[in-house]
Amino acid sequence: MSSPPHRNREVPQPMTTMRHTDTPVLDPWPAPTPTQPVDATVHIPGSKSLTNRYLVLAALSDRPSTVHGVLDSRDSRLMIEALRTLGVAIEPDADRPDTVQVTPMPEVHAETAMERTVDCGLAGTVMRFLPPVAALTGYTVTIDGDPEARVRPMAPVLEGLVQAGAHVERLDAVSGTPTQLPLRVRGNGFVNGGEVTIDAGGSSQFISALLLAGARFRHGLHLRHTGERTPSPEHVGMTVSVLRQAGVVVDDTTPGQWVIAPGPISGGEWTVESDLSNAGPYLCAAVATGGTVRIPHWPAHTTQIGDRWREILPRFGATVTFTPDPGTEHGTLTVAGSRDESGVPVVTGGGEISDTAELAPTVAALAALAQGETHLTKIGHLRGHETDRLSALTAEIRRLGGTIEEHPDRLDITGAGPSGLTAAQMETYHDHRMATFAAVIGLVVPGVSIENVGTTSKTMPRFPQAWSTMAETAETSAPTTVIHG
């Protein structure tokens, strides 16, 4: 199948601002395939990872907090509901609904007769971060989630909690610490804490979960991770950074160890950055179509793994520029894809790229569209994400007629350009990033449709509408601003 003729757009045009429309989303959803390169400025909603960390910190802190720029998505709503169930008051600001006021959990004494139930959906941050919070309450808390959540790994965070003196139970008659959802935490108002040793090779969230609550443990926390490497280390760095913002003393000078001093978590006023991982599909739209995408409010300094787009996208032939906004802590990230003399996009193979973690499905889309090889290494733990992402990406790239080899912890993708791929109806496995993977492919491979694109609401509410707006306006020959969400 030949790629659409993305032509050079030479005459600068006035900027148009478009909010996405509310047209109903079909299932399967026909992914838009613009005939022109995209040229858009896209406003990305708040980071899921920062939103859910600040909410947990605010819930455990010593005074009310204000969190600005809160993401409104399935994962953040699940976190808000879970914390409310445990006695935290979370109220949106009347004038700015993305600002919330959080009144922390009251000091409690064991009221073990009081039962509570928490739904984690498919949110890793909720299913991993909530058990330590539940252990600090006086409630007996049953924690469950979607069927897909019940197969995600949980053991290390629960074993860590038991070592810290908390009571965690299976719901069936089998004895021993649970290894998956559903489970029950019997909170008795305190957790001893102290020395805890786990293998967090399956998810950085096991580490983050214990660190976020560690200052509230009687003896603080000395956490040791025994595995050879820490998966998604940026996310652990993010946890340490937000803890320090809340006045918690964290010693992370020894690799694989974290020491949290016992003491209060200081409530405060925090602002959530835009979700740079979710900026990824839009930036890849520039690369895939040979167009230009600008993301405003890109933080100049951040702990988000999505900042790695700045080094990853040039591997696929793109030009990346960061323009600081004077006097602020952010700027605009501009990604321009390359094109040959006749205006056809050129995407080069990315070579070996390691530790891409939650960015991997989006990088895999570019790899499948590229001319050349890309090796995504050290991503074995993605088998425990929303779905087994290594198998899912292998199945979907093969469904498109592409070439991919699956290994225990790596994917080798050999792209032959968009013309090497054919139309297909793509499965999404309840995984938002498999949906956005398919949307990027659909930009340049006509006839791609996406099953259950609504799964993107996990972290990107109204993704299909915003994506369509970006694609439709590629046809208008005027650079466009897309307000997402």
Ligand SMILES: O=C(O)C1=C[C@@H](OP(=O)(O)O)[C@@H](O)[C@H](O)C1
């Ligand atoms: O703590 C977090 O906010 C996250 C940590 C990472 O989990 P893994 O370490 O399981 O990859 C990441 O992939 C996930 O999307 C969000």
Ligand SMILES: C=C(OP(=O)(O)O)C(=O)O
């Ligand atoms: C792995 C992810 O999510 P979760 O927070 O559910 O682990 C993700 O968003 O890519």
